[in-house]
Amino acid sequence: xxxxxxxxxxxxxxxxxxxxxxxxxxxxxxxxxxxxxxxxxxxxxxxxxxxxxxxxxxxxxxxxxxxxxxxxxxxxxxxxxxxxxxxxxxxxxxxxxxxxxxxxxxxxxxxxxxxxxxxxxxxxxxxxxxxxxxxxxxxxxxxxxxxxxxxxxxxxxxxxxxxxxxxxxxxxxxxxxxxxxxxxxxxxxxxxxxxxxxxxxxxxxxxxxxxxxxxxxxxxxxxxxxxxxxxxxxxxxxxxxxxxxxxxxxxxxxxxxxxxxxxxxxxxxxxxxxxxxxxxxxxxxxxxxxxxxxxxxxxxxxxxxxxxxxxxxxxxxxxxxxxxxxxxxxxxxxxxxxxxxxxxxxxxxxxxxxxxxxxxxxxxxxxxxxxxxxxxxxxxxxxxxxxxxxxxxxxxxxxxxxxxxxxxxxxxxxxxxxxxxxxxxxxxxxxxxxxxxxxxxxxxxxxxxxxxxxxxxxxxxxxxxxxxxxxxxxxxxxxxxxxxxxxxxxxxxxxxxxxxx
Amino acid sequence: xxxxxxxxxxxxxxxxxxxxxxxxxxxxxxxxxxxxxxxxxxxxxxxxxxxxxxxxxxxxxxxxxxxxxxxxxxxxxxxxxxxxxxxxxxxxxxxxxxxxxxxxxxxxxxxxxxxxxxxxxxxxxxxxxxxxxxxxxxxxxxxxxxxxxxxxxxxxxxxxxxxxxxxxxxxxxxxxxxxxxxxxxxxxxxxxxxxxxxxxxxxxxxxxxxxxxxxxxxxxxxxxxxxxxxxxxxxxxxxxxxxxxxxxxxxxxxxxxxxxxxxxxxxxxxxxxxxxxxxxxxxxxxxxxxxxxxxxxxxxxxxxxxxxxxxxxxxxxxxxxxxxxxxxxxxxxxxxxxxxxxxxxxxxxxxxxx
Numbered sequence: 116x117x118x119x120x121x122x123x124x125x126x127x128x129x130x131x132x133x134x135x136x137x138x139x140x141x142x143x144x145x146x147x148x149x150x151x152x153x154x155x156x157x158x159x160x161x162x163x164x165x166x167x168x169x170x171x172x173x174x175x176x177x178x179x180x181x182x183x184x185x186x187x188x189x190x191x192x193x194x195x196x197x198x199x200x201x202x203x204x205x206x207x208x209x210x211x212x213x214x215x216x217x218x219x220x221x222x223x224x225x226x227x228x229x230x231x232x233x234x235x236x237x238x239x240x241x242x243x244x245x246x247x248x249x250x251x252x253x254x255x256x257x258x259x260x261x262x263x264x265x266x267x268x269x270x271x272x273x274x275x276x277x278x279x280x281x282x283x284x285x286x287x288x289x290x291x292x293x294x295x296x297x298x299x300x301x302x303x304x305x306x307x308x309x310x311x312x313x314x315x316x317x318x319x320x321x322x323x324x325x326x327x328x329x330x331x332x333x334x335x336x337x338x339x340x341x342x343x344x345x346x347x348x349x350x351x352x353x354x355x356x357x358x359x360x361x362x363x364x365x366x367x368x369x370x371x372x373x374x375x376x377x378x379x380x381x382x383x384x385x386x387x388x389x390x391x392x393x394x395x396x397x398x399x400x401x402x403x404x405x406x407x408x409x410x411x412x413x414x415x416x417x418x419x420x421x422x423x424x425x426x427x428x429x430x431x432x433x434x435x436x437x438x439x440x441x442x443x444x445x446x447x448x449x450x451x452x453x454x455x456x457x458x459x460x461x462x463x464x465x466x467x468x469x470x471x472x473x474x475x476x477x478x479x480x481x482x483x484x485x486x487x488x489x490x491x492x493x494x495x496x497x498x499x500x501x502x503x504x505x506x507x508x509x510x511x512x513x514x515x516x517x518x519x520x521x522x523x524x525x526x527x528x529x530x531x532x533x534x535x536x537x538x539x540x541x542x543x544x545x546x547x548x549x550x551x552x553x554x555x556x557x558x559x560x561x562x563x564x565x566x567x568x569x570x571x572x573x574x575x576x577x578x579x580x581x582x583x584x585x586x587x588x589x590x591x592x593x594x595x596x597x598x599x600x601x602x603x604x605x606x607x608x609x610x611x612x613x614x615x616x
Numbered sequence: 617x618x619x620x621x622x623x624x625x626x627x628x629x630x631x632x633x634x635x636x637x638x639x640x641x642x643x644x645x646x647x648x649x650x651x652x653x654x655x656x657x658x659x660x661x662x663x664x665x666x667x668x669x670x671x672x673x674x675x676x677x678x679x680x681x682x683x684x685x686x687x688x689x690x691x692x693x694x695x696x697x698x699x700x701x702x703x704x705x706x707x708x709x710x711x712x713x714x715x716x717x718x719x720x721x722x723x724x725x726x727x728x729x730x731x732x733x734x735x736x737x738x739x740x741x742x743x744x745x746x747x748x749x750x751x752x753x754x755x756x757x758x759x760x761x762x763x764x765x766x767x768x769x770x771x772x773x774x775x776x777x778x779x780x781x782x783x784x785x786x787x788x789x790x791x792x793x794x795x796x797x798x799x800x801x802x803x804x805x806x807x808x809x810x811x812x813x814x815x816x817x818x819x820x821x822x823x824x825x826x827x828x829x830x831x832x833x834x835x836x837x838x839x840x841x842x843x844x845x846x847x848x849x850x851x852x853x854x855x856x857x858x859x860x861x862x863x864x865x866x867x868x869x870x871x872x873x874x875x876x877x878x879x880x881x882x883x884x885x886x887x888x889x890x891x892x893x894x895x896x897x898x899x900x901x902x903x904x905x906x907x908x909x910x911x912x913x914x915x916x917x918x919x920x921x922x923x924x925x926x927x928x929x930x931x932x933x934x935x936x937x938x939x940x941x942x943x944x945x946x947x948x949x950x951x952x953x954x955x956x957x958x959x960x961x962x963x964x965x966x967x968x969x970x
Contacts (some may be wrong), residue, residue, distance in 0.1 A: 211900050420849055440852035452850070460846040466839075473836065474851045 118609065124149040124308035125170070125201070125277050131178035132165055139165040141332040142179065147277070147308045147325075152299060154323035154340070155312045157353055158546040159516050162332040163312045167279045171203040172196040183277070187318040202270025204280045208262045212255040216248055216265045220272055233272060240271045244301045255331070260291040267298070278302065281308045284318060285544050289607075292403060296322050314352075314546050316345040317575065328352050353548055361551075361579040364558045366397030371566040372417070372535055377426035377436075379412050379590075386412040387423065388590040394566040396534065399557060401581030401598065402570045403606050410570045411455060411589035414539050417568070418452040419443045430535055444478075451533030453524055455540050455570075461524045464513030468503075469494040471512055472527050497526040501552070518549030525556060536560060536567040543572065554580055576601050588612040632957055637759070639953030643946040650945060654938055661928050662941075668927020669920045675927070677810045681881055683919035684814035685873040687912055689897035691818075691825045692869030694906040698829060699842040699862045705751065705766025706870045706894025711773035711887075712747040713740030713781070713871025714878040718796070718885040721803035721878075722785065729802045736803065736875055745864040745872020747773070752863030756856035763865075765888040770894070777887040785885070796885045805880040812880035819912065821869065838862045870894065899947075903954065921946060 125144035132140040140162045147153040157163045168174045170181055172190040180187050183199045190196050196203070210219045221233050240246060248257075248264040257265070263283060270278060280299075284292040299309055299322065299431050313319060319326055320340060328351045330338040336351040350356055372394040379387040387409050394400045402410055415421045417428055419440040428435045433446050443450060454460040462471050469491045476490055494508040501522040502516070512523055521541065528536065536557070542550040557567055557580070569579045581598045586609035593609040648658035669679050689706045696703035703709075716739035724732065751765035780786075780796065787797035805812035829835040837858050841848045848855050878889050900918055904910035921943055929939040 184810045388954070390903055418850070419852075438852065441854070444852055454850065459844055462773075463840055463847055464844045465843055470836070474840065474847070477833055477836055479854070483834065485831055485833055 121148065123147060123182070124184055126185075126309075127166065127170065128180045128182065129164060130169055130181070131177045132169060132174055132613040133177055138332050140169070140176075143329065143332065143334055145310075145334070145337075147304050147310055149276070149308050152309045152311060152323045154319040154326045155310055155329065156314060156316075156319055156348060156525050157329035157351060158314065158548060159518055160331075161329040161352075164281060165332075166329070167203065167281060167310065167312065170196065171201060171279060179370060197275070199277075200275050201277045202273060202275025204263065204266045204270065204278065204279045204283060206283075206285065208259075208266055210254040210262055210265060213253060215251050215253050216257070216261075216268075217250040219254060219265055220250075220269050222581055224273070236272050237268055240268055243305065244271075245336055246298060260287055260294070261289070263295070265443055267360075267567065275305065275311075277308045279312075281312045282314075282544070283311065283315065284315065289572065290610075292318070315341045315573070316348055316547075317573075320345060320350065330354055349547055359470065359578065361554050362558055363580060363582070364522050364562055366562050367399045368395035369429060369564065371396045371398075373425045373427075373429045374417075375429075376547060377423050377428060378412075379416060379421065379423045386590050387416065390426070390587075390590070390592050392566055392585055392592060392595060394535065396566045397561055398583070399561055399567045399569050399581045400610065401577040401584040402587060403574060403577055403584055403610060404573070404587035405610055408587040408610075410539065410587060412590070413587070414452065414454065414537050414568070414570065417535075417537055418450060418454075427587040441478075449531050449533040449535075451528030451531055451536045453521075453528060453536070453538040453541050455543075457520055457524055458513060462512050462520065465511050467494075467510055468498060468508040468512060468523055471523060472497065472530070475527060475531055483537050495531060497530065501526045501556075501603065517544045518546060518552075521545060521549065521553065525553060529556065529560065533560075534565060536565055537570075538567060539570040540572060541569070541577070550576075574606055577601070577606075586610055623648060635904050635953050635957050636950070639949045640946075643949035645757035646949065647942050647945045650942065654675040654934070656932060656934065659935070661932060664928040664931055665924030668924045668931070671927075673810065675923065678937035679916070679919045679923045680811045681816050682922055683916045684812075684818045684880070685820040685877040686893050686897055686900060686919060687915035688821055688873035688876065689813075689870050689893055690904070690911045690915055691821055691908055692866045692873065693897050693901045694904070694908065694911060694940075695825060695829070695838070695869065696863060696866035697901055698906055699739040699834075699838040699859065701752070701755070701842075701859065701863055701866070702763040703748070703751075703766050703866050704763055705748070705769050705867070706873075706897050707890040708766065708770035708773035708894070709744040709747050710874030710877065710890040710894055711770075711777060711869075713744035713874030714885055714889040714966065715777060716740050716743030717872070717875035717969070718785075718799075718878055721799045722797060722885075725800035725803050727802070732802055733805065733879070736879060737872060741868040741870040744870040744874065747871070747905045748863045748865075748867020749860060752860045755863075770890075774890075777885060777889070780885070781887065782785065792870060794815070798884045803879060803918070804883050805876065812876070814833045814880045815874035817872070817876065822912045826870075829908070834858075834861070870897075899951070903951070 126146040129142040130140055130142050131142055143162060143166050145153065145155065155163050161249045165174065170177045170190065172195050173252070175191065180190065181190055188199055190199065211222065214222065216235065217234060220237055223231055224233060237250065242370065246264050246268055248261050254262060283295060287295060295495045304308055311322065323340045326338045326340055326343065326348060327334065330352060338348070370393065375391050377387055377390040378385065390413065402409060411420060416423050417435065419435060419438050420443070423436050426436065430448050430450065433448050435443055458464045463474065469487055472494050473485065473490050477485055480486055491508060498506045498508055503522050512520055515523065542553055545553065561567060569581055578598055578601060583595055584598050584601055584606060585595045586593050586606055588610055589612060593612060596605060626922060642664065649657040651661050670676060680843055682813065689710060693703055693706055694839070717736035720732065720736045720739050722882070747769060751762050754760040754765060755762045785796045787795050789797070805814060808816060837853050840851065840853065841855055841858050845855050874889060874947050878885050882889060896918060900914050904914045925939040925943045928934055929936055
């Protein structure tokens with residue numbers, strides 16, 4: 116344990132919370148001092164979110180105590196939490212979409228606080244921490260990063276100096292994350308106590324002063340960030356030795372996918388602009404770029420979901436441009452696609468594993484009726500092969516955790532024996548274990564001659580996993596690098612639009 | 617102290633049953649209070665309602681007669697609702713189906729009865745199917761709002777009947793009184809066990825729709841489109857075609873219900889042929905959670921309520937609006953119990969979720 120210099124600003128002592136049979140938090144004690152950033156690390160389901168939800172007044176603890184500046188407090192609601200200076204930034208933002216930034220900030224404030232006064236306070240915080248956001252912009256027009264900024268401002272204006280952020284970078288680009296970290300560091304210097312929930316180790320190492328690790332609802336370790344390393348943290352987190360290096364397997368290459376001068380414009384905006392590249396079988400081609408640089412359109416163009424304005428997309432010699440997904444399938448070309456929006460596009464949330472596998476299978480069955488029996492067998496195989504938890508093929512997939520959801524989606528796509536796999540942010544929001552399972556699955560297919568297009572956001576992963584990295588900026592390909600020799604700096608430069616020499 | 621409603625998941629079957637039972641008891645108690653207030657004996661009125669439904673073979677038959685078109689319409693709507701296509705044009709589609717069937721009934725009554733009935737059914741299905749195609753095509757092509765579109769089409773259909781009644785189809789034998797002639801005996805639905813065969817059609821359709829939704833590719837497709845059209849596109853489904861196809865099936869079923877009502881119950885065409893069934897069917901459909909088998913039961917219960925209220929109204933000389941209030945009270949509690957099956961009341965502060 117690390118000696119706290121004074122009384123912690125926020126402290127939980129043996130907080131316990133059960134949901135039915137499940138002990139989500141089993142006597143968790145953490146503390147954070149003023150002027151400190153504490154990283155709360157743990158796999159999905161380890162109790163991080165439950166813990167902070169108790170502190171934020173969303174859940175009522177079954178046992179234990181919360182202390183603010185040493186004094187025991189009873190937090191029964193978010194209003195109580197606010198009174199003690201606790202502000203929570205949730206993973207899903209809670210802004211009124213049709214309100215502007217400042218309207219959202221003023222919303223629900225006591226009547227005596229005038230709008231002008233609030234405006235002044237907001238501007239002061241913007242000045243102090245560099246929280247740039249247009250205050251008269253409506254929420255629905257904001258980027259995710261801007262919405263997050265508004266949420267932070269909301270908390271600050273309400274007087275929070277204990278800030279809890281639940282996976283704040285899951286939805287941000289590397290650049291936006293950097294900006295957020297700068298802001299958080301400034302807040303720390305100004306004396307705020309900050310708790311950040313994450314499972315990205317690089318961020319923990321970069322940002323935090325201390326790390327508290329949870330596993331299965333219990334404290335399993337606390338470290339000063341300067342005195343630990345990612346390996347130690349991971350081992351504590353998953354509870355066993357792990358190999359953090361991602362394997363780059365080598366496989367026989369053969370020509371597979373070729374894009375030539377592909378452009379796509381929507382409503383006058385060029386979303387893809389003369390994109391040309393190729394992917395070989397037995398190769399993983401990584402795609403780096405700031406979110407919204409055309410990755411989504413690229414994937415959907417290849418998968419036949421959006422048409423293209425000009426150019427050609429050939430897979431194993433078949434021209435795919437202007438073909439619908441059904442037509443592509445009928446040409447005998449097998450293409451697996453893991454879209455970014457897993458529940459909104461890849462899967463049907465309310466349906467069970469069987470019916471989700473049916474999404475790809477039902478058309479191959481003869482006649483007008485559906486036979487679920489063979490599909491159910493496949494679902495059982497998938498669930499047991501990929502160790503989906505819980506192994507229940509009759510459960511609606513929306514009730515699965517992110518990692519297990521992704522296993523179902525990827526497993527289904529692999530079942531088609533695809534020649535090409537298009538994956539978009541395939542490990543986003545997944546914990547370490549699940550991410551490595553996914554990398555292993557991709558490498559396994561690669562060995563068998565499958566080519567993959569891997570849209571990623573973590574440059575370290577791209578550099579380790581992929582054979583080559585394609586960098587996109589504003590719909591253009593700004594460079595294709597050999598991953599063995601490329602550096603983060605090189606990629607970063609290309610992401611901002613400077614062409615490769 | 618604050619009152620909040622929290623959504624709940626996974627309510628046990630026993631709890632559901634208990635809640636619904638409680639709702640019925642509360643409804644009866646509140647209804648009793650109301651009956652007392654307007655100066656009648658609750659026991660007598662309730663006994664009257666039961667007697668009105670089950671008192672004689674005739675009253676049971678009457679109840680089934682009300683239930684048949686309601687059930688078929690609700691089945692039709694359920695198909696569309698499963699796709700999240702808000703077809704509230706049941707009234708119009710019933711009416712159009714009835715118009716088409718009436719054309720055959722009025723002008724080709726010389727045909728033998730089986731052929732005539734088949735033709736009338738086919739006409740109602742085709743006409744109503746087309747009436748459902750219109751909003752679906754606009755929705756699939758231009759993304760128009762099907763709720764408004766189908767609602768507006770209701771009025772057009774009803775006014776067409778009024779036009780036919782005042783003009784081309786006016787029965788000259790009714791001496792200037794605007795009425796469409798009664799159907800010939802040939803064009804009326806034959807009876808089985810004393811009720812027109814609509815009830816057999818309704819039962820058969822319930823099974824058919826159940827199988828269609830659960831075990832056919834088309835049923836699977838429309839469910840996926842309802843959940844997410846993006847997922848449907850991703851899976852290579854022809855989304856527009858599915859929307860149009862499903863809306864046509866939905867409307868065709870409503871049209872058939874319209875034919876049943878005209879040729880089975882009314883034995884003529886009036887502008888009240890749908891008479892609100894298209895709207896009641898929305899409630900029936902949702903109360904049954906879009907389950908075709910449940911729809912049969914729920915439409916029978918709805919019809920029993922209707923029949924019972926009608927009986928006490930005529931027997932005890934209760935005003936029709938008071939009978940309607942009584943009906944409303946019972947419905948209010950039953951629908952209300954559905955709200956509480958899905959949500960939990962939380963008093964005071966925000967607590968954990970169950």
